[in-house]
Amino acid sequence: MTDVIRTAGLVKTFGATRALDGVDLQVSPGEVHGFLGPNGAGKSTTMRILLGLLRRDAGEVRLLGGDPWRDAVDLHRRLAYVPGDVHLWPNLSGGEAIDLFGALRGGLDERRRADLIERFSLDPTKRCGTYSKGNRQKVALIAGFASDVELYLLDEPSSGLDPLMTQTFNDVVREARDAGRTVLLSSHVLAEVEALGDRVSIIRDGRIVETGTLDELRHLTRSTIEVQTVQPVPGLAQLPGVHGLSAEGDRIRFEVEPAELDTVLARLSRAGVTALTCTPPTLEELFLRHYDVTVPAAGSRR
């Protein structure tokens, strides 16, 4: 089956700022795709190009089989977008705004509308001007998920929601996936993506630096090893793939890349292992490494 979203070498500049520097993003039908990256990495810019709100400078984009710039209106009938910062008309009530967005997208499912308002416990009679950030977000989420569309583009959708509402949001996304819809979900919260995402792309400085299933990404990260040996292990620190070695008496602690695990273990066993723990890598570590702006982006790539 063809991809729902495929970009190749996407570039977007704003004056001197190179917001996107060759983004290659690929989202398959029916998946929830997590889109992670630090502030200013280019998540919102990518989404807006996918929506035809911004014009790309270079590169290829296909969305639902069309060109998001040229075929914007037809494509928009088949997708729903929830912006990172929802701005509404202060005088309209929440209910009016939901109906308006639904109608502009081509109609919404009455039953789902009522159901979602209930589950997100939104008061639709309040004026949008008096809503909190989270409640404005809910208006856009309800309008989006009450529409019968193939693709949801969600830009940090849960950023203003409380823990209970985040739970509801997660349920709603899962239901959409179970119904065969595709979701591109940008986020700063790894746990959210772990809970929902089938695959993840990490963007940094306008480039995708990591992409794959969560298991694949876990394989890419280092394991932490704590070991006690009978004899000292000379030259361990110099082995390829070994990082952050520290020794305390006969206890050694270090990180090792998955590809070198075998070589390192062989060297250790020759020295006579008396105790060993191996802590599997967490995504959090991987994630934070990409967030650490003090490390240049290229250096974090393996």
Added chain:
Amino acid sequence: MTALTGTGRLIRLALRRDRVLLPTWIVVIAGLTAAIGASVVGLYGTVEERFAAASFSAANVVTRIFDGPAAGTELGSLVLMEGYWLLAVVTGLMGAQAVVRHTRHDEETGRAELIGAAVVGRRARLAAALALAVGATLAAGVAATLVLLALELPFVGALLAGATLAGNGAVFAAVAAVAAQVAASARAANGSAAAVIGVAFLLRAVGDALGDVGEDGVSVVSAWPSWVSPIGWGQQARAFEEPRWFVLLLLGGAATILAAAAMSLVGRRDLGAGLVPPRPGPRRAAPWLASTLGLAWRLHRGPLLGWATALGVVGVAFGIVGESADELFGLSEDLTAAIEGMAADAGLLELYFAFTTGLLAIAASGYVVQALLRVRTEELQGRVEAVLATAVSRRRWLLVHLLVASAGLATVLGLLGGGGAVGYGLVTGDWRAGVEGMLGGAMVHLPAGLVLASLLVFAVAVHPRTAAVVGWTGFGVSFVFGQLGALFELPQAVLNLSPFTHVPTVPAEPVTWPPLVVLTAIATALVVVAVAVHDRRDLVLAS
């Protein structure tokens, strides 16, 4: 820490933020003073002309309502009679909006929270906003005084006129300070303050209309409603005749009491909320609302209602005055000459219709500028993003706004002309002349108004950042050239810059189609280019 800690710092911050906006207001107020003053000084050069103008205005109910109470034959008195209310309204709006901008508006954008978390007393933000607003109205008063002095009017009169103007501004700023504590939102606070200004205008209009002509025949003794209106107080100061200085006490006292009331209300409300809870809205959208057209109508209908009502009422008044058109023109030889220059062998009544509808039609086109700047605001404040992410094309979105604004302009012009026809028909029984003169004269300006509209759409599409400047400059140029061009004998090439210059002076001249067709063609061309550019450019997105 007292409730006022940090006020000084906040004033400096506010001054910095308003360093362009407030000076612009003050320049506009000075410019209005100069325009009104210069036209009066130019029109009524001789004592006889001044006497005729004052006695006409004193005796005529419509001029009493729409100008103000005549107060003798001094040149300065005539200037204030013609324009004081307008200056007071503009100064009042400046002061009121400044207060709301630095109180409730800041709370809605979240800026106030940052400030509130710093070392700042509870009442400091309101105190700073009031100080800023009153400072600005004082500056406007000084500017007006200087302009009047430059027109060689007497010092004492100019001083009192400027002081009452500042006093009016301060009262309305204090009204806005109270509204900012009570109203449910910044918008509602601005709206309530504007409504109070409107009521102040109406009260004094009623008071002046019900008043009597003074013994000298060139002044009005207003009835009591004029004395319960701050604008009325300003007009009763009679700065150039027999100055009533105590009026300043009334203005200052009212401003102080209102400001103190606002200060005491500060502690009783929450940040971002007024004392009055907002009304709940409908649970579902009405069927008409849920479309691009419905949304545009919803966004435009408020201002449209305001403009349509105002110009409809003004139209009726000018229609009524049409009955005494020849009398009115007889007041000043310069005016007669200027009017007759419009069309050589037309009757005075036709000339009157052509002149008034021309002026009012330009004023009415201010609606289209305000309406289409909404398009820019929608983009700037990020609301367009979610709309254009639905199945709405950029083209449709832009054109629907243009459509609603243009239809709105046609409505405003229709009500202006229709009101004029009704007013004239009611007092004379000659309905045909009223329809041809007022309705025809107003509607013939539609193509010129559409050029202004398309210019704005063009600016929004091509260079959104300057849209507001382009729009209001276009409007200002049209207005100044239309009203003062002939008076100041500007060269024709300059006057031709205004689309309104090219409109036939109906009914003094017959309707000639070529200029109207050309104007429509220019408007269409601008829109076509605007749509093409708008289809191609990046949206301005709030990030």
